[in-house]
Structures are given as structure tokens and as C-alpha cells.
Amino acid sequence: MRVVIAEDLTLLRDGLIRLFKAFEFEVVEAVDNGPDLLPALLRHRPDVAVIDVRLPPTHTDEGLKAAIAARAAVPGLPVLVLSQHVEPLYARELLSDSGRGIGYLLKERVSDVEEFIRAVEQVAAGGTALDPEVVTQLLARREPLAGLTRREREVLKHIAEGRSNAAIAAQLFITEKVVSKYINNIFSKLGMPPSDDDNRRVLAVLRYLDA
């Protein structure tokens, strides 16, 4: 799998490169600033891009902007955005186009390497990976979630983090059938038609939370 990395701190850039090599990804380019990122993304059209939000020269949200611009040029380009803090606002901006192939994680999630690589693969496959922190922050704004039971909220949180039904089932020690029942309940309570599509599920969550 071909990866483009954008990270300005050498320490972390080298760490990411090493990590991807260990998992037999091909790092086609690793840039350390904002202006180089967009051309690199357009040139390589990687299977997934791993981007730090804050990059030189302005050290603001350069990476985020480049990611959004790249996705405008190449619709659905899988992008995993890393940051040392998460902002639901940024998540919404990232998800505001197709919502396919988007990841937004805290940098420290990298330390669980297997989980991190799974998230990268999931994003590359067009899935979604939102940091639990983002989801928590979003959910915290809207307590109590209209009429959802505690269990349903838990399932909704897992949906927002981009887990499949099977993963949720494993996590909550229930069967997949029960999970889909919960999901159907959630969607009917939120007034949305049931769907199997992971991204539409996340979007539904976000759209509800943004309303």
C-alpha cells in the first residue's frame, strides 16, 4: 500500500516511516511542510495519506487545508489526519464532502500500532476512523441523546469511531444480530432510514449532532 506522510517534526516523521515499513507499507513521499503536501498528494495519488494538521510555514491548520484541497481535486482520496488535539469542528470540515476515506485521530493513538495500522487500512478502504475523543466531545454536547438508551449510545459511539458491526459485537460481547438491532433502533429513533454503509452511519451521527 502506498502512503504519503506529512509531518514536520523529524522525530515523528521518522517514527511513522519506520512504523509503516514494519507493516510493509510503501512510503512514497514524506513531506515536512504545507506547501509541498498538495503537489505530493496530486502527483502520487497514494492509497492513503497520513497528515499532521499543523505544518510549517504558518503552524496553524495547513495540513487540514491541504487535505481538504486534495480531496476536492481527487474525490475520495483517503486521508488520515493526525493531531495532538482534536476539534469536532475539524472533523466536520473533513467529513463535509463525501465522508468516504476519512480518518481523524489523536497522534498518541499511534502508540497502539496494530490499532493504528488497522485505522489506516480502514481509511484506505474508504472507511472512516474518528478518534474516540472527537466522538466523546461531540456526544458530550448533546446529552442526553434524544431517547437513546445507554447501550444504544454506546453503539452509536462505536459507529462514529468507524467500527463495523462485527467489531462492535466483539467489543460489547454481543452478537452481530443484536448490534444490527441496536443500530436499527438508533436510526429509527433519530428518524433515519436504516443502512449498512459505514460512512453514511458516521455522517448520520455527525449530521444529527450538528443539527
Add this chain to the structure above:
Amino acid sequence: MDFADRLLSGLRATGHGVFAIGLGLLNVPVFALWVCGLVLSPVPVLGTDLLHVTTVVVRWRAGLERRLGALAGVPITRPYRPPPDRAELGTRRWLRWIITDPATWRDMAWLLPGAVVGVTLGVITVLVPAYGLAGVVLLPLWLFLSGVWFGYGLFWPTANLGEAWLALPQGLVLAAAGLAVAPLLRRTDLLFARLLLGPTSAAELRLRVTHLTTTRAGAIDAQAAELRRIERDLHDGAQARMVSVGMTIGLAERLVRRDPAAALELLAEARASSTAALVDLRHLVRGIHPPVLAERGLEGAVQALALHLPIPVEVTSHLPGRLETPIESAVYFAVAEALANLSRHSRAGSAWVCLRHAEDRLVVEVGDDGIGGADATRGTGLDGIERRLEAFDGTMMISSPPAGPTVMTLEVPCALSSPKI
């Protein structure tokens, strides 16, 4: 004050008296010019230019008096309102700025009375010692001419040699009295000038408000910049290192069964990274509020600072107590910046710092034996020092001739808290 000092200040005041007479006479044409400018100011185009010129002349003259005041120990603050943009020179707004500033009219009101007072007092200042001197000089003249008498003092005309001899003590007394009174007369003249040339209490408050507004903005800017720096340092330093530690340990975890040697290497690397993160944090803390400053106060903190410098720095301190924390911190960082500047630019072989507290002011001098040529208007570091201190009404002065040495003087008005035990 001993005799020599009195004599010197008497002579100096007499000299200034001569100057004051000239300047007082100068007031008359300046006044005439100003009236002309005012009368002609409604004339299109030319009028405002003329008023500009005459205003500059009047303000120059008033400014001269203020400088003389400062020299003689009667400081007179400039009372003018801040001017509008330079671009607006000659516009109605600019005209309004001159016309509506009470200081303009007070300057004008001073010109003629100031001339009368200045010339009168100036003449007295000069003539009394001069007449005294004449008395001293006349005696040998009379002795030389023998028999050609003039009059002097109480004896007019002088009738005989005995009376002629009396001119000497009279002259001495008059000269002494004149020299003794001269500084007082000069002071009176300048105090009169201050009545009109100094700011009214309203203007004084306005100047103060302007000053406070600027310094407050500066302080807020500096603080915001500081917070941004701290956030940046954390983000790029300790936080990033901890992420890297996590990543390395994560990789090691994965490798530990398959390749224990490689995993061990990764763990060692992670440990080094975590140590580096701690170092980063320590540096950051030192940049926010150095522990040594909290523990030992300004004196100890500056000494600690001196030890970090590549050149020997001698620190002398006469602070009988601790300063208020915010001032302590501001002065500490000002000194830190001064020393950093010094080690970067001065090429000095050694330096010194002197801390003392006198008349409710903290005075800090930072000097070196380097190449000099430091310029407060150029270096951003020096600018930063000034801004730090301004928030506390502090000032920075720098003396740095081209070949050195450089001495920077920082002054902050402040009281000392509990004296040291």
C-alpha cells in the same frame, strides 16, 4: 553642598541668566510670527503651511525652555496631544489638532509674560554679580589712577582712599549675594514657565492615559506572544516526544517475541526520548517562571543566569528585600534578554550586572567590555526588554559607543517587600 559647589551653581545660573535674557528677547519675534501665522491661517493653501511653520517655531522655543528646565531641575512635561497621521499635514483635521490643543494657547500665553519675567530675572541674575565684581575690580583701578574717583555702592562719589577701599568688601558681598541668589532666580523663572508650558492636570491625565494605553497593549501583546510560544514549545517538544515514545514502545511490543534484540533497542530509544521530553519540560518551566527565581528571588536568579553564560559575569547586588513577583519576573527576563543579547552580539570578554534599590526604584545595570554599537531602535531583543519594563512604568537606557563599552540601565519604580532576615 560645600562652597565650591555653591560657587559653581551660582556661576552656572549666572551664565544661564545671560542665555535667558537672549531667549526672552527672542520670544517677542516668535510671538509676532505666531500672531501672523494665526491671522493668516484662513488664507487658502498658504495659511495652513504658515501656521504649521509658526507652530513648529513656537513649540521649538517652548521645548527649549522645557529642556532648560530639565537641566536646572525643574522638569516640564511636554503637554501636546499626540499628532494625527503625518499624511494629514495641512488638512482641516490637522489644523483642528493645533487649534483645539489648549497647550498651543498656553504656549502663546507664555511667550510675552515669559519674556518679561525671563528678561527681568535674567538681568538681575547677571547684573548683581557683575556689579559686585566691578566693586572688586574698581579698587586697583582707582589705586592705579590715584585721585580719579568714581562712586561705588554706598559711597557716591567716593571721597577718599578709605572709602575706595570699602568698595572691595561691598563688591565681595554683592557678588556673593548675587551668585547665591542666581540659582533661585533661575528656578523662579522656570517655575513661572512651568505654570504655562507644563501640562494642565487634565492634559497630564490625558498623557498618562495615552501612555497606559500603549503600555497595556504592549503588555498584552507580550503576554499573548508568550502563551503562543509556550503552546508551540509544548506541541513541538514534550508532546511530540511523548507521542514518539508511545510509537516506539508500540513497535517494540510488536517485535518483542519475534526479534527481542530489536525490541530492546527500541525500548532504549523510547527511554531516551522520554528523558528528552523531561528536559524539554524543564526548559519550558524555566522559560515560564524559573524555579530559582521563585526560590531565591531576583538576586539568586540573576546569579544563576550568569553561570549559564559562556563569558564570566560578575553580579553585585544590594537588594535589602524581595520585589513583587510580577516585577521580579519582568526584570529577570529583561536581564536574561540583555545577557543573551550581550553574549550574542557584543563579543565581550567579560560582563557585569549590578542590582540596587534606591528612592523606590530598582536600578539594574548590565555592562560589558565588548564592541559596543548596540542600538535600541534596531535590535528586537532590546525592544523586547523595553516592552517588558514599560508595563511597570520602567525604562531602559543604553549607552553603547561604537568601540564599547556597553552599559544598559534598567529602572523600575517599585517598593521592596519584607526585608531579608
